[in-house]
Amino acid sequence: MREITVMFDLDGTLLPMDNERFTKAYFKLLTRKLEPLGFDAGELTDAVWAGTGAMVRNNGKRTNEEVFRERFTGLIGERAEKAWPVFDEFYRNEFNELKKVCGVNSKAAETVAMLRREGFGLVLASNPIFPMTAQEARVRWAGLSPEDFSYITSYENSSFCKPNPEYFRDTARKAGCRPLECVMVGNDVNEDTPAMKSGMRVFLLTDCLINKEGFDISYYNNGNYDELAAFISSIKKEREA
Numbered sequence: 001m002r003e004i005t006v007m008f009d010l011d012g013t014l015l016p017m018d019n020e021r022f023t024k025a026y027f028k029l030l031t032r033k034l035e036p037l038g039f040d041a042g043e044l045t046d047a048v049w050a051g052t053g054a055m056v057r058n059n060g061k062r063t064n065e066e067v068f069r070e071r072f073t074g075l076i077g078e079r080a081e082k083a084w085p086v087f088d089e090f091y092r093n094e095f096n097e098l099k100k101v102c103g104v105n106s107k108a109a110e111t112v113a114m115l116r117r118e119g120f121g122l123v124l125a126s127n128p129i130f131p132m133t134a135q136e137a138r139v140r141w142a143g144l145s146p147e148d149f150s151y152i153t154s155y156e157n158s159s160f161c162k163p164n165p166e167y168f169r170d171t172a173r174k175a176g177c178r179p180l181e182c183v184m185v186g187n188d189v190n191e192d193t194p195a196m197k198s199g200m201r202v203f204l205l206t207d208c209l210i211n212k213e214g215f216d217i218s219y220y221n222n223g224n225y226d227e228l229a230a231f232i233s234s235i236k237k238e239r240e241a
Helices: 019-037 041-056 064-076 079-092 094-101 106-117 132-141 165-175 189-198 225-240
Strands: 005-008 121-124 182-186 201-205 221-223
Touching: 005 165, 019 041, 019 079, 019 094, 041 064, 064 079, 079 094, 079 132, 094 132, 106 121, 106 225, 121 165, 165 182, 165 189, 182 189, 182 225, 189 201, 201 225, 221 225
Parallel strands: 005 121, 005 182, 182 201, 201 221
Antiparallel strands: none
């Protein structure tokens, strides 16, 4: 019997946060970093969001990093070449200041540790709109280690984004498992529940739930970390029966 793989979202799931507060602080720090290259806040914010939109629409033919760079460069021009090494430096250094606008839920690390002890596969399925440096930094903010996961999605290794069901299929394939063997754990109804279309089971963590459309979440397995542990335990027993 193949193992069950649990795929965790990061922001709002393993790492408690207010998305609006985080985004505001992120652009403030990034603008400060890139100002010496002649960027202003509005121009930079628009270009980054445009690049993010291009990643969300990515059709799988190129990596998210490639489509981001193309869109960003199309708007910024030749200054983009000087910006890339500064972006890299930002994610290695100043980006870590954003830890202070995030929370910590000890249950997250406890649950991940428990799942590792019990032999579950673990994948970090955070929307791959950031480089690996940023993904791993936020894992550490949550009191975890990148080594806790067999695979982590980032904009370098992904060619789709949530909520595209192909993101979940592609992530499972690269992690060496099948969607039917996976449980996607997330907090965003719009972004995480499309995993069901790939064949995965879904569990919505309600601690930092995002439900912009006001959907009835009783359709999905949902609850806190204790209820998540019970849900995964029930799947294990079901497979062993």
